[in-house]
Each structure stands twice: as structure tokens, then as C-alpha cells.
Amino acid sequence: MEFKLEEFTLGPSIDTLKKCKKADLVVIAESFDVDVPVNINKQGLMELLIDKLTEKGLFKEPAPAVEAELGALAGTPAPLQALPTQTGMSAEELKLTLRIREVEVRNRELEVEAMHLRLKAIEMERGAAVAASPSATQSPSQSPHDSFDVSRHIALVPPFRESEVDSYFNAFERIAATLKWPKNVWSLLLQCKLVGKAQEVCTSLSIEDSLKYDVIKATVLRAYQLVPEAYRQKFRKCEKTATQTYGEFAREKGALFDKWCQACKVETFDGLRELLLMEEFKNQLPDKIVIYLNEQKVVTIADAAVLADEFTLTHVSVFSSPVRREPVSTDRRVRSPNGARRNVTASASARETRECFYCHEQGHLIGACPTLKRKGQIKQTKTPAPINLIQIQPLSDKSTKVVESKKAQIDSVFRPFISDGSCSIVGNEKSVPITILRDTGAMQSLIRGSVLPFSAQSYCGTDVLVWGVKMSVIRAPLHLVQIRSQFVSGEFQIAVRPELP
Known part of the structure; x- marks a missing residue:
């Protein structure tokens, strides 16, 4: 039969005490504040409890009426044995005695409730100790991210692209923050996706540095020369291309400027002011002083001026x-x-x-x-490209007889190299028929300027030097033209001349 401390507290008896195990006796002793010696046996513990509980009056046999009342209040049946009648006691004394017993029963109930609370507290302490024991006994060599299942989250890491290194880290950090990945596993997840030069530089790191995400990020960016100076040069050298709209050019220019500021950790107006002043200041200095300032990693123009003066005085013999x-x-x-x-x-x-x-x-x-x-x-001295001897003439749309008559005027020597085709400005569906003269020894094709309505939109932004049989070099602008012929079709950069031979 399982021992219940609550039942024993409500109805303590020596018989119940004798049926208890030693562990139960220890619990009873703790609940009634009885000091238990360390090496005491079960029999000695039982005798000690009987003496202590008898001294506290728990084993004193009350009158039958009082015990019946106590049993009703405590929820336990009254014992069967009859108590000797109390003679010489008035009704008033009996009521007083009964009231005293009621108070004692109430006190016992309160003690039982307090004991329940104490037991719950002990159980909670034991549960917390058991939960904390695995982490306390964890071996020092065990890494803190063993509980994180890397295999489940590795598929969510975006693939690494060497052409988009700077934007890759921003995307990775957004995903990691959204999924609440622990910071100590970022380096492991990142290295699972690195390829090419990024993987090579990471393998050269020590084990301690390879576990630090910030160190890996800085190392990879340096390997691809994505440092503040590289972003500055990209921003300054960015120019609009012929195939780029002004909106696209504005977005690209703004993105490069933002990357430059982000690499320099510029977050305030004062930081932006120092950044631009430092750039203008370095543009007025010799290369040696600029290299020295870059090595010192100065961020303010005042510090840069002091260091520049010190460098000049120290290396006065150089200047x-x-x-x-x-x-x-x-x-x-x-x-x-x-x-x-x-x-x-x-x-x-x-x-x-x-x-x-x-x-x-x-x-x-x-x-x-x-x-x-x-x-x-x-x-x-730039070697000019020899011209392609191409005779391009607009064909008449009125009659094919005119075309045949023009072909008849062409020397029979060139007829095997003559073919028909059409051309148009890129983006314009209206095409113009042309006559093409092929020259296998030419490096550049030419077109007469009156064939198509050439403008700044078709201009490629550059010119080409052509060299003819007269041994003179001329400059011809390049325009993007859509060519359709039996040999080749597509968009090509064609040099434009007012007239052709």
C-alpha cells in the first residue's frame, strides 16, 4: 500500500507509523521538523518519531465524542475503540475541549497545505536540477551549436555567386535574421556554399578564425577587392553606356554610392562630409602620401593633414x-x-x-x-583597322528594274561578292534594303550615312580608326545597326561614313 503523507497528517497513529518504510519515515520526520541522525536505522528512526510525536500530543487518545467530531472535520472515520468517559466535566468544559480540538484540526490542515507547497517546491527544484545537469556535465569540447540541425537549414542558404559578392552577404544576413539562426552557426552555413576564390581564402584561415562570421566576411570581400577604395573607383568611373537608359544609369550610380558609403560605415551627415573632403584632399597629394594615409586608415581630414605634414617633414629629401x-x-x-x-x-x-x-x-x-x-x-600608337570595302546603297522600293540596272553597272569582278540584305536602327521595325560588298580582309564594316536616320540614340559612344589604300587614317563613329542577310543576321557596330567608293 502506497504511503500518503496527507492521510497520515490528518490521522496519525502508531500502527500507521509501523507500516511505513524508512524513506516514508524520513519524509514524516522532515514534515514534523524532527532532526534525524545520519546513520540511524529504521527501528531507531521509528522509536524517535514515536517519542517526538507523542511529546507533541499527536498520539494522545481523545474522548469518543471529540474523536468522532475530529474525524468528521478531518474527513477520516473515527477509530473503533471507545474512550473512557470523562466524569466530573461540565457541558461548558466539554464545549471548550471540543473547540480546542477544532482549532488543532484546523492547524493540522494548514500544516498539511504548507507541507504540500513545500513538496511542490522540492519537486520543482529537483526538476530544475535534472534539466540543468546535462548542460552542466557537457564536455568542454562540445560546440554550442550541436543542438542546431544544420542539415535542415542548409537548403535555405542562397547559392554563392562570385559576380554578386557584395549583395550576397546582405541577402544571407537577412535570411539568417528572419529565420533566427544562431550567430555562431552563420560561419558554418556560409562555408557550405562558398566556391572559387572565396573557398580558397577561407581554407587558408585558422580554425578559430573560420568559426567567426565577421572574419570570413571581411576576408572574402578583401579577396574580391570589395574594399572602400574599390567602391569609390567604381562610383567615379561609372558612365552611361549606349544601351542603358538614364533611369538605369541613375540607379546604378546611386547603388554604387550607397555601397561606397556602407563600406566606409558612413551613417551621418558629418561622416559623409568627411568622406568627400578626404577624397578631394587625397586628390591633391602625391601618391606616396596617399598610400601612407591609406595605411594609417585616417577618417577625418584634420588627422590626414597632420599625418601628411609629418610625412613630408620626415621624407623631406624625397620631395x-x-x-x-x-x-x-x-x-x-x-x-x-x-x-x-x-x-x-x-x-x-x-x-x-x-x-x-x-x-x-x-x-x-x-x-x-x-x-x-x-x-x-x-x-x-593605335593601329588603325583596315576598312571593309562595302558598297551599301538603298534600293528603290518602286521597281526591281532599278536594282537590276544598278547591278548591271557593277563590275563583273565584284559580282561574286555582292549580296542583298536589309538594315534598320535597333528598336525601329522599319528596314531599308541594301547591297552588300563582302571583303574577307577587312576588320570593320562601313555604311553610308544617308541610308538610315542615325542619331545619338544609335551612337555607341566611341569611334574607330580606319585605314584605306590611300594610307591615310580617318575617324568614323560607330552606330548599332540591325543587319539581315543570307550570311549573318543580328546587331552589329557599323562605322558610318558620308560617302563610300
């Missing part, structure tokens, strides 16, 4: 030659990388002793080396 006697100086203009000109005074004596780094001859520096200049002029 000016020491003057020991009256120099015979000449002014030469050196163009800085940003286009600004500055005057540099050089002494004649220094020029006589210093050696050119290119030709290793004395008397001049590499900036004034005639050998290097001749080599640069040869490289800068």
Missing part, C-alpha cells in the same frame, strides 16, 4: 634636394595621378649625379628618360 651652393634650377611640371600640376625645382648638380632607373644613364631621371618616352609613344 626636395639639399641646397649647398647656388643652384641652377629649372622648373619642370609633374602631373599627379589626379590631374593636378605641381612645380618641382631640381638642381642641375643633382641631375648630373643621379642615375636613371630605366636606362641607367646619368644626367636625367626616369621621368625625363628619352628612351622610355620613345617606347611609350610606340605603345600609344
